[in-house]
Amino acid sequence: MPRTEQQSNDRFNGKWFWRYASPAAFYPVAGTIEKLCWFLAISLTIIGLYIGFFRAPTDATQGEVYRVIYIHVPAAWMAMVIYLAMAFWCAIGLAFGTRLSFMMSHALAPTGAIMAAISLWTGALWGRPTWGTYWVWDARLTSTLILFFLYVGYIALAAAFDDKKKGDRASALIALVGAVNVPIIYFSVQWWNTLHQGASVRPGGSSMATIMLTAMMIMAFAFWAYCIAVAMNRLRTQIIERERSAAWIQSSVRK
Amino acid sequence: MIWESWSAFWSMGGRGFFVWGSYGALLIAVIAELIALKRARNRALASAEDSHDA
Numbered sequence: 001m002p003r004t005e006q007q008s009n010d011r012f013n014g015k016w017f018w019r020y021a022s023p024a025a026f027y028p029v030a031g032t033i034e035k036l037c038w039f040l041a042i043s044l045t046i047i048g049l050y051i052g053f054f055r056a057p058t059d060a061t062q063g064e065v066y067r068v069i070y071i072h073v074p075a076a077w078m079a080m081v082i083y084l085a086m087a088f089w090c091a092i093g094l095a096f097g098t099r100l101s102f103m104m105s106h107a108l109a110p111t112g113a114i115m116a117a118i119s120l121w122t123g124a125l126w127g128r129p130t131w132g133t134y135w136v137w138d139a140r141l142t143s144t145l146i147l148f149f150l151y152v153g154y155i156a157l158a159a160a161f162d163d164k165k166k167g168d169r170a171s172a173l174i175a176l177v178g179a180v181n182v183p184i185i186y187f188s189v190q191w192w193n194t195l196h197q198g199a200s201v202r203p204g205g206s207s208m209a210t211i212m213l214t215a216m217m218i219m220a221f222a223f224w225a226y227c228i229a230v231a232m233n234r235l236r237t238q239i240i241e242r243e244r245s246a247a248w249i250q251s252s253v254r255k
Numbered sequence: 256m257i258w259e260s261w262s263a264f265w266s267m268g269g270r271g272f273f274v275w276g277s278y279g280a281l282l283i284a285v286i287a288e289l290i291a292l293k294r295a296r297n298r299a300l301a302s303a304e305d306s307h308d309a
Contacts, residue, residue, distance in 0.1 A: 053264075057257060064268035068277045075281070110291075114284050122277040129273055230288060237296045244303040 021098045023239040024248050030232040030239075037229035041222050048218035056211045068126040070216055073200075074223035076119035079147060080182050082112035082227060086154070087179035090172035102168035103242070105175060106158055107234035111227050113151035120144055131195055139188035140196035143181060150178040164242065 020026050052070040059066040086105040093101035123141065124134040135141065154174045161167035189198045200208045201216075208216070243249050258264040267274040 054257060058268065063270060065270035065273050067267070067274055071277060071281050111288070114288060118281055118284055121280050125273040125276045129270055226285075230292065233292050234295070237292070237299045240296075240299040240303055244299070244306045249303055 021096075021100050023100050023103070023243055024246065026100055027236060027239050027252075030236050034229050034232035034236070037225040037232065040225035041229055044218050044222035044225060048215050048222055051211065051218065052215035056209075056215050059212075062130060065126060065129050066212075068122050069200075069212070070219045071223075072119060072122040072126060073216055074220040075115045075122065076144070077220060078223050078227050079112055079116040079119050079144070080185060081224075082108050082115060083147060083150070083175070083182055084179060086112065086175045090175040093168065094172055094176075099168075099242070100239075102172065103235055103238045104231075105172070106168075107231045107238060108227075109151055109155050109158070110234070111230050113148060113155065115223075115227070116144060116148040116151055120148060127195075136195050138194040138196060139192040140185065140194050143185040143188050146181055147178075147185060150174060150181060154178070 020029065048070065052067060056067075058064055086108050089101045089105040089108075092098060093105065120141070123144075127136070128134050154171050157174055158167045158171035161170065188194060189196055200206060201213065206213050240249060265271055265275075
């Protein structure tokens with residue numbers, strides 16, 4: 001017999017965050033978050049690109065090609081942040097057995113893979129005119145490539161099991177073990193002698209011109225909003241898929 | 256406006272290939288992701304309808 005929304009909620013009776021751990025309760029919340037994030041993503045992108053392309057001056061040493069930074073750095077940040085977020089949700093899922101946590105991680109993975117791919121692609125196109133090469137096997141680039149493969153492995157493993165619960169647990173192990181790679185990426189430019197430049201922005205200071213930094217930070221927030229919007233959309237689709245026999249889904253689908 | 260003309264803007268100081276190659280790839284990735292999301296949603300809704308009929 002399909003569980004009703006009420007019974008599903010009763011399981012988590014008590015603290016409010018347990019209530020929102022139920023897919024049925026979080027479904028409408030995810031929809032609201034998605035709409036808000038789309039608004040933020042679109043408006044911040046327009047503002048960020050306007051400042052980046054029409055207000056920020058030419059770079060003294062790199063010329064115009066430096067403008068790749070407005071998407072390269074935010075994409076690279078999101079690739080790392082999303083992986084850590086996945087590891088976080090997988091840890092919660094393994095510890096508490098909450099279905100929604102694993103779905104959250106699955107919803108983030110494809111976007112994380114895209115962010116890693118974009119950071120590699122834009123980095124290659126930026127590297128060619130500034131370093132003279134599209135690719136070099138240096139620590140920063142290699143560890144980011146490994147991050148991309150970790151995303152692909154996670155997605156493949158999660159999809160490989162007919163039993164969704166087994167897929168959840170197996171892929172969670174990749175997310176948790178692979179998380180070790182994220183600090184390696186971040187600190188690679190300090191630990192090894194690499195071609196990639198050091199961090200332009202770090203806690204406590206920045207080496208960039210203010211207007212360039214402003215445009216880049218606005219784009220970084222736009223990327224955050226985009227990733228959250230897309231993940232919430234994917235999460236809602238997964239909730240429909242996994243709970244399709246539940247009464248509350250049936251009533252909302254037929255609406 | 257920091258550009259002398261629109262053609263100066265598009266040429267990006269002779270580095271247009273690298274700049275627009277980056278932004279173009281991002282645009283394609285975003286469009287592809289949105290299409291994939293839309294398709295997945297339609298599939299999920301269709302299968303939910305089916306399991307209701309069954």
